[in-house]
């Protein structure tokens with residue numbers, strides 16, 4: 606039973622890795638516009654939000670504090686993204702991506718986080734330490750991604766606060782041509798594919814012999 610579960614997990618990982626290339630980006634300024642390379646760009650916005658379904662966003666002030674990353678506030682670079690003002694950081698890409706991880710600062714299990722893709726909430730009030738686990742398993746593609754915190758289900762805890770310094774995403778860089786041939790795979794994916802390919806070649810040789 607355990608072996609079967611592991612095999613299924615491997616297959617899912619392989620599929621995800623093979624369908625898109627993965628890359629990371631560390632934000633080094635607060636301009637709000639970033640060229641991620643290969644024709645992919647992202648605009649970063651700050652919002653407040655008071656309702657989750659439908660998500661209602663109102664523009665807020667984006668700030669940036671060096672290696673700590675993005676915060677949201679009223680002009681102070683020391684102001685994190687926090688539940689006091691129910692703040693959300695929104696990334697709008699020019700092509701569909703999957704955000705698979707974030708470089709988060711000032712985050713722990715007492716921070717309660719909301720995650721949004723294309724205007725729908727897919728994780729509500731999750732423990733801050735599980736954000737990257739949730740992201741790595743949510744494989745939908747979207748052009749709008751948001752991370753924020755409010756206190757609707759969190760006992761009116763206004764202490765939730767964090768910052769975002771970087772982002773890891775997977776992206777089908779060839780989605781204009783549909784050619785998956787040049788998409789790089791992580792080393793483990795290559796090894797697995799090599800093993801499967803070798804098996805197929807062996808079968809072919811046996812059949813023709």
Ligand SMILES: [Ca+2]
Pocket residue numbers: 676677678684685686687690692
């Ligand atoms: Ca704030």
Ligand SMILES: [Ca+2]
Pocket residue numbers: 711712713716765766767
């Ligand atoms: Ca925190």
Ligand SMILES: [Ca+2]
Pocket residue numbers: 715716717759762764765
């Ligand atoms: Ca909390």
Ligand SMILES: [Ca+2]
Pocket residue numbers: 718719729730754755756757758
């Ligand atoms: Ca929430």
